[in-house]
Amino acid sequence: MExxxxxxxxxLVGEALARSDSSRHLAAAAVSLGELARQAYAGDPAxxxxxxxxLYELHERVEPATFAIRQWLASTVYELEERRAIETASCExxxxxxxxxxxxxxxxxxxxxxHPLARHMFEGQPSRRDIQIYIRHQWYRARxxxxxxxxxxxxxxxxxxxxxxENLMDEVGGGVPARAHPMLFRRLLEHLGIPHDDEPSETxxxxxxxxxTRCVRSAxxxxxxxxxxxxxxxxxEIHGRIHRMLRRADVPETVCEFHRLHSHVDAEHSRQLLELxxxxxxxxxxxxxxxxxxxxxRRLAVRYFDRIWGEMQQARPGESS
Numbered sequence: 001m002e003x004x005x006x007x008x009x010x011x012l013v014g015e016a017l018a019r020s021d022s023s024r025h026l027a028a029a030a031v032s033l034g035e036l037a038r039q040a041y042a043g044d045p046a047x048x049x050x051x052x053x054x055l056y057e058l059h060e061r062v063e064p065a066t067f068a069i070r071q072w073l074a075s076t077v078y079e080l081e082e083r084r085a086i087e088t089a090s091c092e093x094x095x096x097x098x099x100x101x102x103x104x105x106x107x108x109x110x111x112x113x114x115h116p117l118a119r120h121m122f123e124g125q126p127s128r129r130d131i132q133i134y135i136r137h138q139w140y141r142a143r144x145x146x147x148x149x150x151x152x153x154x155x156x157x158x159x160x161x162x163x164x165x166e167n168l169m170d171e172v173g174g175g176v177p178a179r180a181h182p183m184l185f186r187r188l189l190e191h192l193g194i195p196h197d198d199e200p201s202e203t204x205x206x207x208x209x210x211x212x213t214r215c216v217r218s219a220x221x222x223x224x225x226x227x228x229x230x231x232x233x234x235x236x237e238i239h240g241r242i243h244r245m246l247r248r249a250d251v252p253e254t255v256c257e258f259h260r261l262h263s264h265v266d267a268e269h270s271r272q273l274l275e276l277x278x279x280x281x282x283x284x285x286x287x288x289x290x291x292x293x294x295x296x297x298r299r300l301a302v303r304y305f306d307r308i309w310g311e312m313q314q315a316r317p318g319e320s321s
Contacts, residue, residue: 009036010054013073017066026069030076037077041084051077052206059213060144060199071217078214082223085296086289099287100278103226106294107233115302117309122241130312131249132192137308138242139189140200140209142258143182145231146171152216152224156280163276167269184258188246191255204307208300215293222286225277226293232270239263 009032016022016029033054039047055077058070091106120126121134146168153164173179189196200206216224240263246256253260281290 009033009050013054013058016073017063017069026073030073033073034076037080041080049203049206052203052210055210056200056206059210074213075217078218081211081214082218085292088299089292089295091288091291091295099281100274102291103229103274103277103294104233106291107230107298115305115309117305117312118241120309120312122245126245126249128192128249131246131251132194133308133311135188135192136194137200137205137304139185139194139196140205142185143196146181148212148216148224148228151213152221152228155217155219155221155224160276160280163272166272170265170269181258181261184261187255188251188258191251202304202307202311204300204304208304211297211300215297220286220289222281222289223293225273225281226290227297229270229273229277230294230297232266232273235262235266235270236264239266 009029012025012029012032016025019025033051036047036051036054040051041048055074058074061070063070117134121130126134149164149168149171153161153168156164169175171181173181173183177183186196200209212227214223215227218224239259243256243259243263246259247253277290281287
C-alpha cells in the first residue's frame, strides 16, 4: 500500500476546494484522502488523528460554494467506518417482532450512565472549571444537531421526512431565531464565559462528531435512524440531570432554558422516531444495521467521555472523584 503524507493530503484537499471546477484536482484529493483513510484504519494513530481532523473540517466548514465537493470527498471514506462499525459491534441479531424493544434495551444499557464523568458531574461536586469543560464539549455536540435532522430528512420520502421536519421546527425555534435551541444554549455559554465560536481540537471529539454526520448522510437511512434515536431517547434524562447540576451550582434559571426545555420536549420526538423506525426499518439486514449504528454511536460517545474526564483530571492533578 502506498503511504499517504497527511500534510500532502490536506494540501490536495485544499487545492481541490479552491479549484472546484477541476476534475483533476478533485480526483487527486480523493485518491490521497483514501490512502490516508486506509492508513488510519490499519492502525496508524497519526493518520487517524489527521484523517478525522480533515473530515471534521470538510463536514463543518461553512461555505456553500464548496458544500457539494466537501460532502463528496468526505463520503469517499465512509465505507471504511461502516465496515469497522459492523466488525466491532457486539450485539445479537434482533428479532423483527421485538425490534423496538431491542433498540430501547440497547440504549438503556449504555455504559455512559456509570461513567466516572457522569458520577462526578451529577452526583459529586464539580468545580466551575469542570462545568465549563463539560458544557463546552456539550456545545460542540448540540450546536449543529439541527443539521443532522435536516440531512437525514432530505434523504427520506415526504411522509417520513415530515416527522423529522417537525423536530427540526422545534430545533430552530418555530421560526423565531432568538428561540432557536443553539441561541438558547449560547446564553449559558455567555454566563459561564465559554466562547461559542471555537472548534474542538480533540481527536475523540472529531471521531464522535464525524460519525454522526456520516450516519445521517449514508445511502442507507438505517445508519442515521439508529444514531439519531440513541440521541433522542437519552436526551430528556441527561438534560434533566444537567439542568439540576447547573442549578445546584447557582447558575440562574434564566440561562438554563436549553437544558430545562430538553428535559421533556424530546420524549415526544423519540416516540415519533421509534414509530418511524418501526415502519421504515424492516428485514433482518436493515434492523441489524440500525442496531449497530446505535451501539457504535454509544461506543464512540464513551470514548469521548473518557477524553473529557481526562481533561478534567489534568486540570486538577492529584485529585480524584
